[in-house]
Amino acid sequence: IQVAAPEFGKGMVPLSFGGIPELESTVSAYGYPIGGERMSVTTGIVSRVDFQLYTHSSIDQHLAIQISAQINPGNSGGPVMQNGKVVGVAFQGYSGDVAQGVAYMIPTPVIQRFLKDIEDGRYDRYVDLGMTYGKLQNPAQRRFLGLKDDGRGILVWTVVEAGPCAKKILPGDVLLAIDDHPIASDANVELEGERVEMPEVVERKFKGDTVKLDILRDKQPLSVEVELGPVWPFSIQGRSYDVRPRYVVYGGLLFQPLSLDLIQAYQPQDLRLRHYYDFYVMEQLYLEHPEVIVLTNILPDPINTYLQPYRAGIVNEVNGEKIKTLEDLARVFSGTPDRFVVRMIGDGPPLVLDRREVEAARERINKRYNVSQEQNLNAEPPALLSTAEDHG
Numbered sequence: 001i002q003v004a005a006p007e008f009g010k011g012m013v014p015l016s017f018g019g020i021p022e023l024e025s026t027v028s029a030y031g032y033p034i035g036g037e038r039m040s041v042t043t044g045i046v047s048r049v050d051f052q053l054y055t056h057s058s059i060d061q062h063l064a065i066q067i068s069a070q071i072n073p074g075n076s077g078g079p080v081m082q083n084g085k086v087v088g089v090a091f092q093g094y095s096g097d098v099a100q101g102v103a104y105m106i107p108t109p110v111i112q113r114f115l116k117d118i119e120d121g122r123y124d125r126y127v128d129l130g131m132t133y134g135k136l137q138n139p140a141q142r143r144f145l146g147l148k149d150d151g152r153g154i155l156v157w158t159v160v161e162a163g164p165c166a167k168k169i170l171p172g173d174v175l176l177a178i179d180d181h182p183i184a185s186d187a188n189v190e191l192e193g194e195r196v197e198m199p200e201v202v203e204r205k206f207k208g209d210t211v212k213l214d215i216l217r218d219k220q221p222l223s224v225e226v227e228l229g230p231v232w233p234f235s236i237q238g239r240s241y242d243v244r245p246r247y248v249v250y251g252g253l254l255f256q257p258l259s260l261d262l263i264q265a266y267q268p269q270d271l272r273l274r275h276y277y278d279f280y281v282m283e284q285l286y287l288e289h290p291e292v293i294v295l296t297n298i299l300p301d302p303i304n305t306y307l308q309p310y311r312a313g314i315v316n317e318v319n320g321e322k323i324k325t326l327e328d329l330a331r332v333f334s335g336t337p338d339r340f341v342v343r344m345i346g347d348g349p350p351l352v353l354d355r356r357e358v359e360a361a362r363e364r365i366n367k368r369y370n371v372s373q374e375q376n377l378n379a380e381p382p383a384l385l386s387t388a389e390d391h392g
Contacts, residue, residue, distance in 0.1 A: 017108045018085030020194060021046045021065070029069040029090050029105070031078030044069030044101070051197045052104060055092050058260060059238035060126065063200055064104045071103035080105045113204060124207045127228035129199070130163015131156055133175065136185045145174055146219035152176055153216065154187045154198070161284055163231040168224050170217065177214035178202075202228065233286040236260070236277070246326055248375040250333045250340075251358040252299035252365045253307070255315065257326055258292035266296055270312040272346060289314075291325045295344075295351075299369045303357045310351045313344035330375050 003009070021027055028043045044067045052064035067080065071093045080088040088105030117124055133154045136142055147153050156173045159165050169175075176182070178201045181189040188195045202211060205228050213224045237260050248255045256262055263277055276285055276292050285292070293315040298304055315323045318332045319341055333340065342351040365371065 015079065015081075015084075015086045017112065018082055018087040020049060020107055020109070020192070021082050021087045023047070023049065025082065027067055027069060027080050027082045027087060027105075029067070029071055029075055029078060029080045029103075031071075031075035031090060033070070033072035033074040035074060040075075042069040042071075044103075047102075049107075049194060049196070051199065056241075057238045059234055061199075062110050062126070062203060063107055063196065065107050067103055067105055068101045069103060070101070071105075109204060113206075117206060125230050127202060127205055127207055127209070128163065128231045128234070129165050129169075129202055129211075129226070129228075130160035130231040131165050131169060132158045133187065135187055136174065142185075146216065147174065151185050152182050153185055154183055158282070160231055160233065160281060161287060162233050164226050164229050168226055169213065169215065172217075174216040175213060176216060176221075177212075179212050180214075233281045233284075236280050236286075236292075244376055244378060246376050246378065248326060248330050248333065248377075249299075249371055250374070251353045251361070252301045252304045252369075253295055253353075254297040254299070255293050255326070255329055256296045258294050258314075262294065262296065266312075268294075268312045273312050273314060276314060289324060293323055293326060293329055299365055299371075301361055301365050301368075303354070303361045307351060309348075310342075310344060313346070313348075313351075315342060316345045317343050327377055330377060 023046050025046050026043060027046060028041050030039055030041055033040055046065060047068055048066040050064065050066075051061045052066075054060045054062055054064070065088055067088075069080070071090045075090040076092070078090050079086045080090055086108065088107050089111060090103065090105050093103035114123075133156050136145070136147065136153045136155050139149075141155075142149070142153070145153075145155070153174045153176050156169055156171055156175060158171055159169050175198075178189065178198060181191065181201060183189055183198050184195075187198050189198050189201060190196075191200055205211060207229050209228050210225050211228060213226060215222050215224060236258060240259065240261055245261070246257055258273070258277055258280075260277075268274070273294065276289075280286060280292070295310055295313050295315065298307055298311055315329060317323055318329065319335075319337060321328070321332055323329050323332070337355060339355060340353045342353070344351070362374075366374070
């Protein structure tokens with residue numbers, strides 16, 4: 001924020017950050033709920049400290065603090081104070097018809113991590129282990145895995161091939177400790193005197209940092225060091241902000257990569273498309289399709305009549321070439337064959353476009369539908385994995 005008046009900040013003292021407030025301690029939220037000219041202050045207690053889904057992205061789960069102070073539209077982004085220090089930023093809550101007095105603030109460890117991340121002018125996002133795991137509290141299961149009766153250990157269920165733990169951690173491994181913090185069988189660790197979920201240790205690290213994992217594999221203890229980084233397949237199910245949609249328009253056909261924004265905008269009913277979205281990470285569909293390219297719309301023109309059945313179809317190949325990214329599609333369409341034979345995933349017949357007819361109709365289509373730019377490839381696509389190449 002820039003203020004024109006140079007004397008605006010004169011005499012102001014910036015607020016300092018505090019730590020994580022204790023349970024049942026009192027905090028105050030400041031802001032302008034539902035607008036207004038004067039600042040509002042609401043007071044409540046700290047009810048819970050745990051991991052919560054951050055609704056703005058829809059995929060990120062980070063440390064969050066539940067407070068009973070009322071938070072309404074207009075409070076978001078305002079400070080939550082305790083003893084004259086900022087202990088959080090108000091950001092989300094439940095509406096009154098869901099729950100009363102349940103609001104959340106972003107705690108200072110998350111804020112400070114963000115500020116450190118952008119010191120170089122670039123936001124590298126959160127790192128992730130890229131795995132799913134389950135609690136190990138069943139006595140028979142613990143004995144089967146060769147675990148002591150010490151209340152430690154969680155079981156690895158799946159490992160994302162595009163994640164930092166690929167080839168280092170295997171499904172069936174038991175995680176015993178992370179950076180020398182013992183992992184309890186309920187997946188919690190003790191960090192700075194607080195019991196938090198195990199991923200919080202990773203949350204405080206950055207791209208390129210390492211984490212040490214003590215594991216039990218086939219009843220034998222091992223230590224593994226993992227270099228951390230983002231897990232790009234997760235991004236398909238997250239919201240995007242302040243970015244232009246990526247697309248290719250050819251012959252009045254609009255092609256876009258599958259994403260949460262696309263799902264919410266078009267609300268497709270195609271079951272195959274929904275499956276690719278819902279199970280993109282779980283079934284590791286990204287190995288063959290780092291980007292899932294969808295025919296999202298058809299701008300009606302004589303050259304693309306009777307093609308509506310192909311709408312919401314997923315492009316598999318064009319003229320025999322596998323389409324793995326939007327860049328692949330744009331490159332193929334820039335060629336000069338007589339026709340483009342577009343095969344979708346599934347058993348149906350191919351979609352065929354005559355290149356000369358498309359070229360002749362280009363100006364007409366662009367003028368009729370105000371298409372000023374036939375493609376936008378600005379955002380970098382996910383790097384192709386070597387494993388994806390093997391599946392091509």
